[in-house]
Amino acid sequence: xKHLIDVLDLTVQEIDALIERAADIVExxxxxxxxxxRKKLAALFFEPSTRTRLSFEAAMYELGGxxxxxxxxxSSSAAKGESVSDTIRVVCSYADIIAMxxxxxxxxxxxxxxxxxxxxxxxxxxxxxxxxxxxxLFTIRREFGRxxxxxxxxxxxxxxxxxxxxxLNAMSRxxxxxxxLISPEELRVPEYLxxxxxxxxxxxxxxxxxxxxxxxxxxxxxxxRVQRERFFNEQDYIRLKDSYVLTREKMALAKDTARILHxxxxxxxxxxxxxxxxxxxxxxxxxNGKYIRMALIMKLLEVEV
Amino acid sequence: MIIGQxxxxxxxxxxxxxxxxxxxxxxGLGELECxxxxxxxxxxxxxxxxxxxxxxxxxxxxxxxxxxIDPGITVNIIQNGKVSExxxxxxxxxxxxxxxxxxPRCITSVEQGLPHVFxxxxxxxxxxxxxxxxxxAK
Numbered sequence: 001x002k003h004l005i006d007v008l009d010l011t012v013q014e015i016d017a018l019i020e021r022a023a024d025i026v027e028x029x030x031x032x033x034x035x036x037x038r039k040k041l042a043a044l045f046f047e048p049s050t051r052t053r054l055s056f057e058a059a060m061y062e063l064g065g066x067x068x069x070x071x072x073x074x075s076s077s078a079a080k081g082e083s084v085s086d087t088i089r090v091v092c093s094y095a096d097i098i099a100m101x102x103x104x105x106x107x108x109x110x111x112x113x114x115x116x117x118x119x120x121x122x123x124x125x126x127x128x129x130x131x132x133x134x135x136x137l138f139t140i141r142r143e144f145g146r147x148x149x150x151x152x153x154x155x156x157x158x159x160x161x162x163x164x165x166x167x168l169n170a171m172s173r174x175x176x177x178x179x180x181l182i183s184p185e186e187l188r189v190p191e192y193l194x195x196x197x198x199x200x201x202x203x204x205x206x207x208x209x210x211x212x213x214x215x216x217x218x219x220x221x222x223x224x225r226v227q228r229e230r231f232f233n234e235q236d237y238i239r240l241k242d243s244y245v246l247t248r249e250k251m252a253l254a255k256d257t258a259r260i261l262h263x264x265x266x267x268x269x270x271x272x273x274x275x276x277x278x279x280x281x282x283x284x285x286x287x288n289g290k291y292i293r294m295a296l297i298m299k300l301l302e303v304e305v
Numbered sequence: 306m307i308i309g310q311x312x313x314x315x316x317x318x319x320x321x322x323x324x325x326x327x328x329x330x331x332x333g334l335g336e337l338e339c340x341x342x343x344x345x346x347x348x349x350x351x352x353x354x355x356x357x358x359x360x361x362x363x364x365x366x367x368x369x370x371x372x373x374i375d376p377g378i379t380v381n382i383i384q385n386g387k388v389s390e391x392x393x394x395x396x397x398x399x400x401x402x403x404x405x406x407x408x409p410r411c412i413t414s415v416e417q418g419l420p421h422v423f424x425x426x427x428x429x430x431x432x433x434x435x436x437x438x439x440x441x442a443k
Binding site for chain 1 (some may be wrong): 357410419440
């Protein structure tokens with residue numbers, strides 16, 4: 001039995017196979033409409049979420065399965081003080097697979113140690129969010145037809161932004177990828193990630209505070225939100241939240257073939273007047289999340305067409 | 306006071322000066338009924354100053370704990386007044402319940418009964434990370 005706790009749990013070959021499967025699901029949804037009949041997904045969301053939870057639920061329904069679960073900790077036994085271990089021991093007797101979001105880092109890993117069914121980490125605090133990364137990879141692959149030889153710009157909160165950390169890790173395994181890391185000084189990529197990933201693995205990367213000068217070189221611009229919930233200090237959040245805003249005017253600097261990605265939700269870091277630009281791929285990205293999660297559920301349930 | 310020669314026991318040599326008490330506590334040597342000698346700041350060609358621990362009985366040692374606290378320690382097992390075995394330590398791959406994760410966002414901060422486990426992620430720099438949240442051990 002396999003779990004997905006960190007995107008690096010998957011080999012490049014496994015990720016490529018998931019992407020192929022997701023692409024086939026897009027082309028032939030009817031083939032997959034009943035493959036998970038009589039299977040149940042438990043969606044355990046101890047922390048609020050819109051896209052991730054609904055995309056997991058939609059994914060399971062579109063595979064012909066059913067969904068049980070809760071959407072915030074207050075409506076679960078966690079509010080009564082139940083441990084993650086106990087919750088999981090109980091739930092895995094009701095469900096065939098569990099997707100779990102939890103505010104504490106490492107909670108899905110604890111779950112995987114106790115569970116008798118596959119656990120999918122649907123986000124654990126500021127730590128990992130592997131299905132977002134799979135969504136990002138699938139989107140880049142769909143938009144460009146490849147994952148190698150691309151210049152990837154990541155902009156915004158690169159310190160606390162878990163989606164960026166996972167994306168850097170995942171994309172670093174493909175050849176010819178260049179990274180441009182755009183952030184205010186205070187929100188630069190953490191030192192350990194710079195050292196252990198970027199420097200030690202000799203990746204091609206630059207760090208800058210200037211979005212405009214970086215834009216013309218980018219194939220992908222991955223925008224992120226400065227997240228209030230990652231700050232202990234409200235004043236720091238207010239000072240940094242408007243550091244970068246992508247507007248229609250700035251889009252004039254980008255390549256015609258560039259693509260803008262964002263894990264969503266956005267607040268104001270991408271103006272709504274960018275939404276109609278064909279290079280804005282973030283809503284397509286959100287849709288892709290459903291297909292890649294369908295592929296992942298099938299893989300972990302060991303279901304074939 | 307003269308610390309006598311050990312007939313059967315253990316000598317932990319080449320302890321970095323100042324770490325003897327930490328090792329004494331970590332190994333629970335205070336709970337032993339046999340003689341235990343703590344020698345601090347002894348002259349050392351190799352280290353300048355070193356600590357030494359002598360345990361006048363052969364006991365089971367947690368070498369992982371020792372290796373984590375000070376991988377430079379030499380463990381001498383003494384039997385019938387002679388060194389029967391000499392062990393050189395290395396940083397262990399995993400350590401359990403020796404240090405606690407300091408990350409307030411880590412699941413270990415709220416989940417009861419969860420062992421605090423760290424794994425070695427960089428041997429040259431001796432960096433350990435929590436297996437749950439991947440925070441660096443401090």
